[in-house]
Amino acid sequence: MRNRRAHDTNSNNKLDGMILGVGTDIVAMERIEKLVTEYGERFTAKVYTDRELANAEGKGPRRLQHLAGLFAAKEAVLKALGTGQSQGARLRDVELTPQDSGAPQVTLHGATQKRFERGGGSAVHVSISHDAGLAVALAIIDLDGSRDSDPEAEAD
Numbered sequence: 001m002r003n004r005r006a007h008d009t010n011s012n013n014k015l016d017g018m019i020l021g022v023g024t025d026i027v028a029m030e031r032i033e034k035l036v037t038e039y040g041e042r043f044t045a046k047v048y049t050d051r052e053l054a055n056a057e058g059k060g061p062r063r064l065q066h067l068a069g070l071f072a073a074k075e076a077v078l079k080a081l082g083t084g085q086s087q088g089a090r091l092r093d094v095e096l097t098p099q100d101s102g103a104p105q106v107t108l109h110g111a112t113q114k115r116f117e118r119g120g121g122s123a124v125h126v127s128i129s130h131d132a133g134l135a136v137a138l139a140i141i142d143l144d145g146s147r148d149s150d151p152e153a154e155a156d
Contacts, residue, residue, distance in 0.1 A: 020121050020143040023079025025072040026136040032068040047071060047091045055097065068135035069128040070096050073104060076139035077124060081115055089115060096126065104128060106139075120144045 035043045044053060044067075052070055059066045074094040083089040088111030095107045106124040108116050116124070122144035128137045 018143040020119055020141040021080035021082055021139075022141075023076040023081070023139045024137065025075035025079065026134055027068050027072045027075070029064055029068040029130070029133050029135060032071055032135075033064045036064065036067065045092075047074070049092060049095045051097055052095060065130050065135065069130055069137065072135045073106075073126045073128050073137035073139065076137040077106060077108075077126065077141075078112070080124070080139040080141045081112065081119065081121075083112075083115055088112075116141070 048056070048067065048070060056063050056066045056070070071091070073096055074091045077094045078089050078091070081089065090110065090112065093108060093110040093112035095109065096104045097107070099105045104126045106126055108124070119141075120143050121141045123142040125140045125142070126137060128135065130136075
């Protein structure tokens with residue numbers, strides 16, 4: 001997942017370069033603000049990792065915008081996996097941390113990581129944007145072309 005493999009144009013494997021899943025989500029920053037205000041740590045501990053919360057604290061006045069973007073990205077990744085918040089997948093199991101470039105780096109944990117591996121995922125790509133009180137995210141999961149199995153045939 002952390003190692004992104006360049007597409008091999010000389011590969012004979014017909015699965016190379018294919019997409020396992022695509023997910024998108026949009027969330028109103030006002031909704032996240034309401035949840036944080038109303039439920040506080042009960043909400044944040046259920047959704048965000050300690051590392052994500054520490055990064056958000058460093059954002060100052062953009063903290064809620066940052067949390068909304070993370071929320072949208074987590075939802076998008078779970079949709080790309082084809083689970084949403086079911087089959088043991090949890091928002092907290094999708095961790096987003098900034099790379100040196102500032103782009104989000106996705107690390108999966110728990111049942112979400114297992115689902116990713118069983119499905120044949122090789123990398124998760126996420127893009128997050130904010131505007132006019134909204135946060136939107138797109139997630140793309142690459143299929144590991146070295147696998148011979150059909151991800152749809154995998155049992156959960």
